Amino acid sequence: MTIARLLALKGRRVLVVDAERRQTKVRLELLAPAARRTIAALGLEPLLLDKAVARSCLGIHRPGTQSEYEDFLMHPDHMGYVVDRAQFDARLRAAAIKAGVEILSLRVTGVAADGNALYVRTAAGSLGSLPVNGIVIDATGRTAAIARRNGARIIFRDRMVAELLTEEHDRRKGPATDDAPSWLVYQGTASDWSYRIAGPSGRVQTWHISPAEVRLGNSTCRVDASAAILSHAAGNRWIAIGDAAMAFDPIASQGLFNALSSSLTAAGLLLSDEGLSPRTAGAWSDAVAATFLQTEVGRTAIPNHSSYIHVKAPGTKSAPLCLE
Numbered sequence: 001m002t003i004a005r006l007l008a009l010k011g012r013r014v015l016v017v018d019a020e021r022r023q024t025k026v027r028l029e030l031l032a033p034a035a036r037r038t039i040a041a042l043g044l045e046p047l048l049l050d051k052a053v054a055r056s057c058l059g060i061h062r063p064g065t066q067s068e069y070e071d072f073l074m075h076p077d078h079m080g081y082v083v084d085r086a087q088f089d090a091r092l093r094a095a096a097i098k099a100g101v102e103i104l105s106l107r108v109t110g111v112a113a114d115g116n117a118l119y120v121r122t123a124a125g126s127l128g129s130l131p132v133n134g135i136v137i138d139a140t141g142r143t144a145a146i147a148r149r150n151g152a153r154i155i156f157r158d159r160m161v162a163e164l165l166t167e168e169h170d171r172r173k174g175p176a177t178d179d180a181p182s183w184l185v186y187q188g189t190a191s192d193w194s195y196r197i198a199g200p201s202g203r204v205q206t207w208h209i210s211p212a213e214v215r216l217g218n219s220t221c222r223v224d225a226s227a228a229i230l231s232h233a234a235g236n237r238w239i240a241i242g243d244a245a246m247a248f249d250p251i252a253s254q255g256l257f258n259a260l261s262s263s264l265t266a267a268g269l270l271l272s273d274e275g276l277s278p279r280t281a282g283a284w285s286d287a288v289a290a291t292f293l294q295t296e297v298g299r300t301a302i303p304n305h306s307s308y309i310h311v312k313a314p315g316t317k318s319a320p321l322c323l324e
């Protein structure tokens, strides 16, 4: 919705085909302080001031024998935000429609090039193929549905799952303080970790992240949380952004930020004089790989997260790149 809105604001005709999977919608997610500049560049700052959408986050608390506080006040941008994804996404959708974006609630089932036209097949029997004269943007999240149909492979750094353990409504201090700035509480071991996140309107969730083979059995929601990257993130008339291009585990708190920032930079690329060419497609893939590796290096600074970082560099067949 974000890249669609940006392109529409610049006069492009944009059609969003969205299967409207609701998986993401239950989640509370952290936007780390560094995301504020991207949010500002996108003109979305009012969203962070809307109490139905976002709640200020003071930082990350790691209790234990050596209780640690990562205080966001020490960051250049001072404050993070916990966003309610259902509310956040609804606002992005409304802004896209206001900018002139057309939206079809359909699932993409295939993409095929035919002469000068690109056909995007959808699950709607009656509608069939949609001729597309321009560029297809893959923003389908971790499934990378379009990129994979164009020959890209998903390279997994690890296979993790996230399980929602509890969903509560915190009213201990009364409704008036439901929106007071909160801490994200994180606890980790060498192989798994959990966090408690407090969002708008007193919603509090506890998530557990572990290797995919572990199943706690008492969760109400279980979703893929693997870190992964595409073998190449752009090609002939297609480009992947957000989780479709690279996905992070939730503890990195980079996914939503990356979805927004890659929308901004991909819009810049598509609107440039050169547009999407073999050269810029290659540069985009390189930039995605560099961002992924940079984020993985950053994760080694998180306690208990340095032990298993082992990334195969995109495009390499052997000699994996070890980040430890």
Ligand SMILES: Cc1cc2nc3c(=O)[nH]c(=O)nc-3n(C[C@H](O)[C@H](O)[C@H](O)COP(=O)(O)OP(=O)(O)OC[C@H]3O[C@@H](n4cnc5c(N)ncnc54)[C@H](O)[C@@H]3O)c2cc1C
Binding pocket: 017, 018, 019, 020, 021, 022, 024, 027, 028, 029, 030, 031, 106, 107, 108, 109, 139, 140, 141, 142, 143, 145, 162, 163, 207, 223, 224, 225, 241, 242, 243, 244, 248, 249, 250, 253, 254, 255, 256, 257, 258, 259
């Ligand atoms: C448990 C958990 C917690 C997380 N917490 C955080 C956090 O605290 N902070 C953070 O920054 N990130 C977090 N993330 C990551 C964040 O949710 C993602 O990075 C972000 O949602 C990516 O946005 P996206 O738009 O690229 O993809 P998505 O939000 O996954 O959107 C993909 C869209 O594509 C549509 N779609 C998929 N396939 C098709 C198809 N074939 N045809 C048509 N439409 C299709 C879907 O309906 C959906 O609307 C978390 C992830 C998990 C799993």
